[in-house]
Amino acid sequence: MQQLTPEGQQRISDLAQRYYVSTDAVMTLLQALVNGHGTMAQFYHPELGGNGQWMQGGMTMIGDMFNNGLKAKVEGLCAELSSLLSSQPFVPAPAFSSSQMQQQGGGGSTAVSLFVPSAGGGSGSWWPGELGVPSSSGSQNNIRYAYFPGARRLAVDVNGRVSVYDTLDHQISGVSQQQGSGSSVTFTSQYGVVSVLSLPIISGDLAQQPPAKPAQAPFAPAPAEAPAPRPSSSPQEGDIFAAIERLADLRQRGIISEQEFTAKKTDLLSRL
Template sequence: MTQLTPEGQQIINNIAQRYHFSVDAVLSLLQSVQNGNGSMAQFSHPEFGGSGQWMRGGMIMIGDMFNNGLKNSIGNLCQELANLLANQPNVLQSHTFQSQTQGNPNTASPVSLFVQPTGGNAGNWWPQGLQFPNSTGSQNNIKYAYFATIRRLAIEANGHVTLYDTLDHQIGGFSQQQSGGSSVTFNSQYGVVDVQSLPVISIDNVPVAPQAANTYVAQPSGNALLPNQEDDIFGAIEKLAILREKGILTDAEFNNKKAELLSRL
């Protein structure tokens, strides 16, 4: 995260005190909201019940799913932090987020929250020369930035930034395999896909020669199957079954998605 100004640190301290969270917890959530461009956040902190996700508009999921008091506090905190970021110049990477701080002195910030970067890529971690990403996020030690219009995906892991060609994938979401270290998958029209199957464009801004092994094979039916995609499809169905058991998906939603996935085999 970009360094806070003294005034910005005081704002965060005040917010932490009002919500009865530690400053460390609020800072971690601020980073998550910033990574999500003010419209979403994927977070993981003990004070927030472990891992969770928030989306602007009211959707929030936390590990302690039946703790409605904690859920409401985190949701309100995410919204306040998003509003706070919206008032900072050159922090959010698009104009789709509309500030809702009018008349609320707790969220409006008359001072600069962050120390302004000098030159470079305006504090962004992805390779220079790329325009604003369509979506960004982070989980554990991994960050991603997806540039749909130019078919590029930047992943930062273990201090290195890898730029991928997303081919014709229409990416709808990312996830990290908890047991797979830095393994990242995403959902597209072809199902659940491992990021490592995409062609690598560069690593730390150093171009990488194209590798034929990274390309996918188009099938006569028009679908494109990647190596190990059959296992990925069955894994996706198992995850959907868990969501149905928890009541997140209805039977109809589960059956429709299951049929869609099985049709790709």
């Protein structure tokens, strides 16, 4: 991992003090300039107006577009950092963190060696080498990111744990970390603010975990069918039996004949 020399740390600390920004903001610009070979930068940092771009001898754009004072500050920082990089051998996207800085004053105007040479001769990049050079990168707090639109990949490093995501059709303009007890990494695209975890993960800690199986309910025997209810007696059943008894009484008293009794009884019983 590429690191700053003590002289480089002091120079960055001096720039942060002179421009009244954090060393993390200066390091974000330095890393973006390294990605742009010292002549251009695409960056994101809250202290620098959010998303921004700078081109040597060209335009400067920041998210807080009407803040001319902040725009001049970004221009000054980029110009000085570009001048520092012009005397350095190009090292693709070294990884930085504010903990590497030493809050010291001073610092002369002579050229300094910013970066500790890589002992293994590697590129010094923290993302997988096959992704190449990102179009934009940045850092905030304990995260850093690099965006590769050609490969449709987003590399995110959170506390030294790197994950690579498929960006699908998103056109990413910045990555940030939502603060709070449930902090999460989000990015901004043409669809607004989106959680990084909504993207398919290609490599990293999450990709190595087997997909979670849906929870299955413990086996339970099918409930026994309730016995069919016995048919209840017809509401008219009692009335029919009472009518037959009255008919029998009329027959015994000679009011109706045996044939009439039998016919009426048959009719009533057919209604049950």
